[in-house]
Amino acid sequence: MTKAELVAKIAKDAKTTKAAADRAVNSFIDVITRALKKGDRLILPGFGTFSVAKRKARTVRHPQTGKPIKVAAKKVVKFKAGVKLGKAVQ
DSSP, X not given: OOHHHHHHHHHHHHTOOHHHHHHHHHHHHHHHHHHXXXXXXXXXXXXXXXXXXXXXXXXXXXXXXXXXXXXXXXXEEEEEEOHHHHHHTO
């Protein structure tokens, strides 16, 4: 599903315009982004939890040449599905 399809479905379900649904989706994405940038966790009961984890620097091997490559430490976004979401997709 694309963002445009998501916006259209939200607009239809909420009986609102696509423009209003688009603003809501963009706002939701912005709120999640700002919270994660601050290092906060975002918990949506039944849906899941967004959080930030630190990945250590490590050395990996290039699959074709076998030469070692250093990968820098970085922060990554994690999502853990909630119970209701997990059961809904089974």
